[in-house]
Amino acid sequence: MHNGKARAFTNIALIKYWGKKDQQLILPMNNSLSLTLDAFYTETSVSFSKDYTKDTFYLDGQLQDEKATQKVRHFLDLARNQAGIFKYATVCSQNFVPTAAGLASSASGLAALAGACNNALKLDLSPKELSRLARKGSGSACRSIYGGFVEWEKGNSDQTSFAVPIASNHWEDELAMIFILINDKTKEVPSRNGMQRTVDTSSYYDSWVKSADLDIKKAKDAITKNDFHALGKVTESNCLKMHATTLAASPPFTYWSPGSLKAMNKVQAMRQAGQNCYFTMDAGPNVKVLCRKKEVEDIYHELQKDFPAEQLVIAYAGKGIESLEMEVAK
Numbered sequence: 100m101h102n103g104k105a106r107a108f109t110n111i112a113l114i115k116y117w118g119k120k121d122q123q124l125i126l127p128m129n130n131s132l133s134l135t136l137d138a139f140y141t142e143t144s145v146s147f148s149k150d151y152t153k154d155t156f157y158l159d160g161q162l163q164d165e166k167a168t169q170k171v172r173h174f175l176d177l178a179r180n181q182a183g184i185f186k187y188a189t190v191c192s193q194n195f196v197p198t199a200a201g202l203a204s205s206a207s208g209l210a211a212l213a214g215a216c217n218n219a220l221k222l223d224l225s226p227k228e229l230s231r232l233a234r235k236g237s238g239s240a241c242r243s244i245y246g247g248f249v250e251w252e253k254g255n256s257d258q259t260s261f262a263v264p265i266a267s268n269h270w271e272d273e274l275a276m277i278f279i280l281i282n283d284k285t286k287e288v289p290s291r292n293g294m295q296r297t298v299d300t301s302s303y304y305d306s307w308v309k310s311a312d313l314d315i316k317k318a319k320d321a322i323t324k325n326d327f328h329a330l331g332k333v334t335e336s337n338c339l340k341m342h343a344t345t346l347a348a349s350p351p352f353t354y355w356s357p358g359s360l361k362a363m364n365k366v367q368a369m370r371q372a373g374q375n376c377y378f379t380m381d382a383g384p385n386v387k388v389l390c391r392k393k394e395v396e397d398i399y400h401e402l403q404k405d406f407p408a409e410q411l412v413i414a415y416a417g418k419g420i421e422s423l424e425m426e427v428a429k
């Protein structure tokens with residue numbers, strides 16, 4: 100029996116990953132840059148045993164169907180091949196984040212699974228190697244290996260595509276992100292399908308890729324200078340560009356709902372009224388508001404005028420992946 104357990108936090112990209120140049124290896128078209136958060140995370144344990152006759156996957160206590168198990172099995176195969184250990188596994192995962200709702204469950208989920216496999220199979224991976232393994236489960240997961248600001252360097256091969264932490268002098272500890280939950284149910288277009296349709300058909304896709312390098316540079320400069328407005332501006336414009344590519348896809352689609360627009364308009368109106376906040380959105384209708392910790396209460400208070408407290412979650416910068424002790428049944 101080989102047992103391992105890990106906890107990984109979600110991360111939200113300020114400069115987005117949106118499109119693969121290699122779907123098998125999950126190599127992205129452009130670098131991305133994220134902030135790991137403390138409010139949402141996944142805990143996953145895995146055991147490999149010669150006594151198991153198949154792979155089994157429990158999520159939030161529920162035995163998962165063949166389709167969901169198949170995705171996990173694909174990842175387990177990568178880990179088994181890397182370890183040279185070919186035993187079936189039982190995976191038990193708990194998402195402290197809504198699953199598949201555009202709140203980055205695949206980032207925390209696949210990072211935690213990678214960490215659990217690393218521990219169980221004694222792969223003894225360095226953070227860089229763990230980031231590479233997690234990347235092959237879900238691209239955004241490679242960034243959840245680290246806390247704070249993280250950049251995913253796109254690279255051009257399995258070996259050269261991984262995330263690295265960005266030196267920031269702990270500036271992330273002065274920031275906050277308020278989640279405006281518009282809908283936390285499973286989205287219709289999974290990130291994987293949405294980005295592939297965009298790469299294959301969107302007439303705006305080339306411009307997206309071309310503008311990504313400059314956005315990364317602007318975001319990194321802003322982090323170096325601790326320039327909140329510069330970071331906020333590039334975050335918001337990068338998000339709008341990403342979502343524009345989906346409208347130009349064929350067939351066209353959008354992750355926006357009326358509630359998302361209401362939230363985005365609210366953030367822009369608050370900014371016009373002098374409050375310091377910027378939004379971003381991922382592959383789902385929920386809106387995330389970047390602000391400074393010292394202003395988070397004022398901004399939360401203003402948002403509460405339009406959104407009930409149940410729809411608002413405050414997050415701060417989170418930690419990198421952690422190993423956990425596995426409770427072994429006696």
Ligand code: ADP
Binds near residue numbers: 143171193201202205
């Ligand atoms: P999200 O916006 O939540 O990241 P995605 O469409 O990118 O949505 O990914 C959702 C998929 O990620 C799920 O359908 C599932 O395959 C996978 N996933 C989410 N959480 C876990 C978990 N805890 N363990 C394994 N896989 C997970």
Ligand code: DP6
Binds near residue numbers: 111117239380381
């Ligand atoms: C919009 O990492 O979920 O959140 O690699 O296919 O699993 P796969 O996709 P995923 O895509 C994330 C897309 C995004 C932007 C981002 O997190 O960078």
Ligand code: CO
Binds near residue numbers: 206
């Ligand atoms: Co995802």
